Amino acid sequence: MMGRRASATGDLTVQIAPATGLGLPSLRELWAFRELIYFLTWRDVKARYKQTVIGATWAVLQPVVTMVVFSLFFGRVARIPSEGIPYPIFSYCGLLPWTFFSQGLSRASNSLASSARLITKAYFPRSIIPLSAVLVGLVDFGLALVVLVAMMVFYRIFPGVNAVWLPGFLLLAFVTSLGGGLWLSALGARYRDVRYAVPFLLQMGMFATPVIYPSTLLHGGWRLLLGLNPMTTVVDGFRWTLLRVGSPPGAMVGVSVAVALAVLASGAVCFRRVERTLADVI
Numbered sequence: 295m296m297g298r299r300a301s302a303t304g305d306l307t308v309q310i311a312p313a314t315g316l317g318l319p320s321l322r323e324l325w326a327f328r329e330l331i332y333f334l335t336w337r338d339v340k341a342r343y344k345q346t347v348i349g350a351t352w353a354v355l356q357p358v359v360t361m362v363v364f365s366l367f368f369g370r371v372a373r374i375p376s377e378g379i380p381y382p383i384f385s386y387c388g389l390l391p392w393t394f395f396s397q398g399l400s401r402a403s404n405s406l407a408s409s410a411r412l413i414t415k416a417y418f419p420r421s422i423i424p425l426s427a428v429l430v431g432l433v434d435f436g437l438a439l440v441v442l443v444a445m446m447v448f449y450r451i452f453p454g455v456n457a458v459w460l461p462g463f464l465l466l467a468f469v470t471s472l473g474g475g476l477w478l479s480a481l482g483a484r485y486r487d488v489r490y491a492v493p494f495l496l497q498m499g500m501f502a503t504p505v506i507y508p509s510t511l512l513h514g515g516w517r518l519l520l521g522l523n524p525m526t527t528v529v530d531g532f533r534w535t536l537l538r539v540g541s542p543p544g545a546m547v548g549v550s551v552a553v554a555l556a557v558l559a560s561g562a563v564c565f566r567r568v569e570r571t572l573a574d575v576i
Contacts, residue, residue, distance in 0.1 A: 324425075327418050334426035338401075339433050353434035354441050357393050361386040368506050377508050377539040383445045387537055388505040388529045390442055391464065394435045395471045395525055396496045398428035402475025403492050406483045420569045421562065424475040428468065435464070446536065456535040463531035470524045470554045476561030480568040504529050508540070524550040524557075 324331070343350055361382055368374045369381030376384035402424035406413065409423050446452065482488035500506075503525045512520055520526050527543050527550035534540045543550075 323419050324422065327422055330418055331422050331426055331429070334422060335429045338426060338430045342430065350433075350437055353437040357386060357389045357438050358441060360389055360393075364389075364506050374507050375511070377510070377533075379451065379537055379539055380449055383442075383449055383451065383537065384508075384533070384539075385506055386442060386445060387533050388503075390435070390438055391467045391528045391532050392500060392503060392505050392525065393438065394431045394464075395467045395528070396500070397434065398431040398468075398471035399474045399478065400492055400496065401427035401430060402472070403478035403482050404489055405475075406479045407486070407489070421476065421565055424479045424565075425472060428472045428475055431471070432468075442536070451537055453536045454538055456538065458535075459531065460535045463528050463535065466524055466531075466550060466554055467528045469558050470528070473554060473558035473561045476565040477557070480561070480565040483568055499523075499525070510540070521546040521549060522553060524554040526550070 343352065348355070364385045365382045369376070369385070374381070405423045405427040406420070413420060413423075478488055478492060502520070502523055504511075504520070509517065509520060509526060509530055527546055530540055531543055531547075534542060
């Protein structure tokens with residue numbers, strides 16, 4: 295927590311003290327460091343593709359190759375239904391938001407450890423680090439979205455007015471990724487084995503999200519349990535807005551938003567408490 299007071303000589307003194315109470319992050323303080331958020335995000339974007347042969351093509355290659363593998367094994371061999379549209383574009387439309395979420399969560403969980411030198415040398419809201427790690431994914435998402443548009447043109451699938459809801463579902467994925475990233479980065483600062491658990495959790499999470507199958511395959515209690523996962527609403531929402539398949543998410547949107555906001559708020563509180571001693575334990 296940063297405060298300011300004027301001395302007897304008129305000079306401005308900046309006082310830094312640990313946060314009190316619940317320790318919720320100050321949006322005003324984050325806004326004051328908005329330029330740092332930009333530079334850290336841009337730094338991570340450049341570092342991601344520095345000294346690579348194909349550069350930003352990696353942002354497209356991963357979901358495309360995964361889509362090909364899924365189409366071969368789940369579309370042709372297992373013959374999983376795809377709600378009446380070709381399985382390649384069905385799976386890729388689900389992979390697009392899932393890749394944004396999973397990569398953002400993975401980068402955020404390791405962001406504090408990779409920025410240890412910066413944390414110990416200067417003061418700034420530490421939550422900026424996982425925030426910028428998630429923001430990097432927007433660049434990859436934009437590049438991968440171009441491929442989806444090309445596939446939609448190839449298969450002659452064009453979105454309707456539902457497409458106006460796409461930014462809202464992307465925002466829900468962002469909030470979910472950031473909330474989980476705050477939790478895992480805070481825990482990872484104290485327990486380094488968190489980094490080994492994250493890939494396993496993401497693998498399990500993908501099967502708990504209708505990326506390779508339609509959510510309509512599940513019924514009853516299983517469908518309700520699946521709906522508590524905010525990324526289920528995001529994936530279904532992407533397919534509904536862009537491919538015009540499935541039904542509107544309905545009341546489950548409210549449930550998903552509530553769960554995502556709860557994860558974000560609790561993650562912010564946990565992160566803020568760890569932040570007080572972060573320079574000592576990192």
